[in-house]
Amino acid sequence: MGKKLRGAEIFVQALKDEGVEYIFGYPGGAVLHIYDELFKQSAVKHILVRHEQGATHAADGYARATGKPGVVLVTSGPGATNCVTGIATAYMDSIPMVVFTGQVPTHLIGNDAFQEVDAVGITRPCVKHNFLVEDVKDLAATIKKAFYLATTGRPGPVVVDIPKDVTADSTEYYYPQNVEIRSYKPVTRGHPGQIRKAVQLLLSARRPMIYTGGGVVIDNAAAELAEFGHLLGFPITNTLMGLGAYPATDKQFVGMLGMHGTYEANMAMHHCDVLLAVGARFDDRVTGDLAKFCPEAKIIHVDIDPSSISKNVPVDVPIVGSAREVLREMIKVIKEAKFKPMSRKGDPWWKQIDEWASVDCLRYDRKSKVIKPQYVIEELYALTRGDAYITSDVGQHQMWAAQYYKFDQPRRWINSGGLGTMGFGLPAAMGVQLGFPKATVCCVTGEASLVMCIQELSTCLQYNLPIKIINLNNRYMGMVRQWQEFFYDRRYSHSYMDALPDFVKLAEAFGHVGMRVEKTSGVRDALKKALAMKNKLVLLDFITDQTENVYPMIAAGKGHHEMHLAPGSGTNRELA
Amino acid sequence: MRHILSILLENEAGALSRVAGLFSARAFNIESLTVAPTEDPTVSRMTLVTSGSDEIIEQIVKQLNKLIDVIKLIDLNEGAHIERELMLIKVMARDGGREEVKRMAEIFRGRIIDVTDTTYVIELTGTGEKLDAFIEALDKSLILEVVRTGVSGIARGTRALSLHIPSITRPAPPARTEAATAKPAPAPVNPDHLL
Numbered sequence: 039m040g041k042k043l044r045g046a047e048i049f050v051q052a053l054k055d056e057g058v059e060y061i062f063g064y065p066g067g068a069v070l071h072i073y074d075e076l077f078k079q080s081a082v083k084h085i086l087v088r089h090e091q092g093a094t095h096a097a098d099g100y101a102r103a104t105g106k107p108g109v110v111l112v113t114s115g116p117g118a119t120n121c122v123t124g125i126a127t128a129y130m131d132s133i134p135m136v137v138f139t140g141q142v143p144t145h146l147i148g149n150d151a152f153q154e155v156d157a158v159g160i161t162r163p164c165v166k167h168n169f170l171v172e173d174v175k176d177l178a179a180t181i182k183k184a185f186y187l188a189t190t191g192r193p194g195p196v197v198v199d200i201p202k203d204v205t206a207d208s209t210e211y212y213y214p215q216n217v218e219i220r221s222y223k224p225v226t227r228g229h230p231g232q233i234r235k236a237v238q239l240l241l242s243a244r245r246p247m248i249y250t251g252g253g254v255v256i257d258n259a260a261a262e263l264a265e266f267g268h269l270l271g272f273p274i275t276n277t278l279m280g281l282g283a284y285p286a287t288d289k290q291f292v293g294m295l296g297m298h299g300t301y302e303a304n305m306a307m308h309h310c311d312v313l314l315a316v317g318a319r320f321d322d323r324v325t326g327d328l329a330k331f332c333p334e335a336k337i338i339h340v341d342i343d344p345s346s347i348s349k350n351v352p353v354d355v356p357i358v359g360s361a362r363e364v365l366r367e368m369i370k371v372i373k374e375a376k377f378k379p380m381s382r383k384g385d386p387w388w389k390q391i392d393e394w395a396s397v398d399c400l401r402y403d404r405k406s407k408v409i410k411p412q413y414v415i416e417e418l419y420a421l422t423r424g425d426a427y428i429t430s431d432v433g434q435h436q437m438w439a440a441q442y443y444k445f446d447q448p449r450r451w452i453n454s455g456g457l458g459t460m461g462f463g464l465p466a467a468m469g470v471q472l473g474f475p476k477a478t479v480c481c482v483t484g485e486a487s488l489v490m491c492i493q494e495l496s497t498c499l500q501y502n503l504p505i506k507i508i509n510l511n512n513r514y515m516g517m518v519r520q521w522q523e524f525f526y527d528r529r530y531s532h533s534y535m536d537a538l539p540d541f542v543k544l545a546e547a548f549g550h551v552g553m554r555v556e557k558t559s560g561v562r563d564a565l566k567k568a569l570a571m572k573n574k575l576v577l578l579d580f581i582t583d584q585t586e587n588v589y590p591m592i593a594a595g596k597g598h599h600e601m602h603l604a605p606g607s608g609t610n611r612e613l614a
Numbered sequence: 615m616r617h618i619l620s621i622l623l624e625n626e627a628g629a630l631s632r633v634a635g636l637f638s639a640r641a642f643n644i645e646s647l648t649v650a651p652t653e654d655p656t657v658s659r660m661t662l663v664t665s666g667s668d669e670i671i672e673q674i675v676k677q678l679n680k681l682i683d684v685i686k687l688i689d690l691n692e693g694a695h696i697e698r699e700l701m702l703i704k705v706m707a708r709d710g711g712r713e714e715v716k717r718m719a720e721i722f723r724g725r726i727i728d729v730t731d732t733t734y735v736i737e738l739t740g741t742g743e744k745l746d747a748f749i750e751a752l753d754k755s756l757i758l759e760v761v762r763t764g765v766s767g768i769a770r771g772t773r774a775l776s777l778h779i780p781s782i783t784r785p786a787p788p789a790r791t792e793a794a795t796a797k798p799a800p801a802p803v804n805p806d807h808l809l
Contacts (some may be wrong), residue, residue: 158628159628159631162628162631162632162635163635163639166682167682170627170628187682219682220685220777221623221624221682221683221684221685221686222682343680344676344679344680345673345676345677345679345680347676348669348672349673349676352669
């Protein structure tokens with residue numbers, strides 16, 4: 039038997055055994071024993087954030103980009119509550135994350151002790167699972183279980199609440215290689231009969247459509263999806279979370295679908311006769327009005343989470359399994375059938391889709407002297423050759439980044455799709471940059487989102503993270519303003535960003551480089567200059583057109599076929 | 615439709631609140647819920663009565679199965695089953711009324727388990743409907759207290775929900791009829807409720 043270790047030593051040793059490279063955190067009373075152990079070693083690198091929300095988003099960004107679980111360590115009470123937004127963000131997007139929260143000593147739990155909060159209770163609705171460790175003997179096994187649960191099946195955040203006395207008590211250390219949880223057996227292999235049925239349905243389709251989501255990214259199934267897509271020759275659309283799972287520059291890709299998806303993707307959804315959904319969950323921003331959703335389609339749904347199937351839309355062929363394994367099986371069946379792929383040029387369905395595409399739904403005024411936000415993203419795409427990691431916050435800039443940056447690879451597009459968390463972009467970019475120190479990491483944001491976690495600029499300086507912040511500054515909460523313009527008779531209630539800081543000086547105050555760009559003619563040079571500064575964080579403050587809206591758009595309560603195009607499109611589909 | 619779900623879950627702190635929290639977070643109904651340890655002290659058995667359309671019940675079952683603490687569950691309504699509930703009811707029993715209450719308890723096969731000069735406590739088991747009927751049959755002004763345990767249920771025959779019996783004979787879910795798969799008719803939409 040080995041020698042006895044204190045709980046805090048066990049904690050650090052377990053992280054080492056788990057292969058944890060970075061832990062994002064902020065110290066406090068309840069976790070001081072653990073911090074003392076972290077101080078004595080260098081294998082697990084601690085990244086000190088400036089607010090616990092930043093720690094969760096950074097760990098989340100790291101997880102999304104690398105595929106490895108993100109790890110967070112915070113203290114009890116406010117340390118734990120500050121994490122809730124980040125945990126919920128990861129939960130909605132199924133991101134593997136393990137969050138360790140300190141807790142007051144076990145004998146004080148329930149006594150309203152200083153910095154006490156029921157962390158397990160508060161986080162319960164937004165975690166995959168959570169634990170309170172009541173005895174140091176359970177600590178190592180609980181940590182193992184937490185990583186196992188966070189990273190398998192449908193991934194998600196797991197919270198482990200550790201009272202201070204547990205980190206002081208001693209026991210023999212044993213870190214299990216594997217862990218068995220009798221109530222948790224995720225199914226990854228799809229049912230062979232259902233897979234055959236699904237393929238038969240697909241091969242008999244005249245107007246097929248493939249719609250894939252974040253599950254394909256999470257399950258590292260992009261290569262399988264590409265092979266699958268090419269074997270069939272069918273049109274493919276991705277959700278906001280699924281961008282990059284199928285190459286955006288591939289000729290079968292019809293763009294993103296949903297509220298701000300392309301006209302052709304949404305029209306193809308509405309008119310398809312067979313719909314295959316893989317790793318997607320029929321979110322309301324994707325489906326529009328459910329009563330009008332894919333009225334003519336037989337629906338096949340592949341998902342690792344049975345509760346996602348037939349939750350919002352009744353499905354004809356449900357397949358529970360991992361995206362990668364099911365796609366592999368489907369590929370085999372299609373090859374056996376010697377199917378001739380649908381002709382991209384000759385098939386009437388493709389002709390119809392190309393006709394829809396000809397409305398050029400993403401066009402905008404390219405001659406404008408005032409900076410158009412879409413133009414900034416297009417230039418960013420061109421200058422980075424589509425090879426950058428792009429994080430975003432939430433709102434108009436997020437939609438423009440999704441529409442105009444063509445992601446050819448998975449895990450390059452990092453955004454809060456489900457929860458829609460403003461303030462996500464900058465800390466997430468820190469996690470991405472730590473995961474890929476040499477890569478170009480850009481945070482596309484807006485002035486409203488950026489200030490929500492602006493304190494993390496300090497973290498970026500401390501760890502020398504040369505993120506490029508693309509601030510599309512329109513002096514409005516743009517998406518709120520857009521809805522107020524369309525649906526509230528232009529009553530811009532509290533969506534105006536008054537008293538903004540000077541972002542250039544702000545960047546400089548934090549020890550970084552700031553640049554302001556006010557004319558379209560200056561966009562390209564500024565981006566070039568910023569991207570060339572390999573070792574500096576650069577905040578680019580683009581003063582953009584205040585009146586620009588995100589098009590095309592499906593208004594709430596409308597169907598895919600009721601899309602509105604930008605004014606001046608010369609159709610009757612313009613939004614009044 | 616009313617469904618009785620029988621659930622085996624880890625006998626751990628917080629397991630009950632995970633189930634209760636799931637129902638409130640997803641706006642599912644709970645009519646009654648009972649829980650107690652089983653012959654295996656690490657496992658609790660919960661009987662949960664809920665109601666909803668087939669789609670809602672399917673979601674409830676899937677969401678429950680997704681909880682890490684839930685080990686196994688069955689919908690008792692998928693086969694023949696027995697349900698029982700225990701009620702303790704304290705009633706005024708004075709003068710001529712004493713005989714009347716006693717007779718009523720006998721008719722319902724209840725037992726008087728506590729007697730004072732002025733009150734009886736009656737123990738009654740049966741289905742929820744039977745207990746309702748007994749309350750209905752009594753003079754309301756006589757009832758002092760009603761305590762009900764909520765429903766416990768068990769499948770008839772060889773079907774069993776157990777950890778050590780590997781094969782639970784579970785009938786295949788009924789094939790979906792056209793009506794069941796048909797998309798729901800659009801409900802009238804209040805535009806102010808749209809996100």
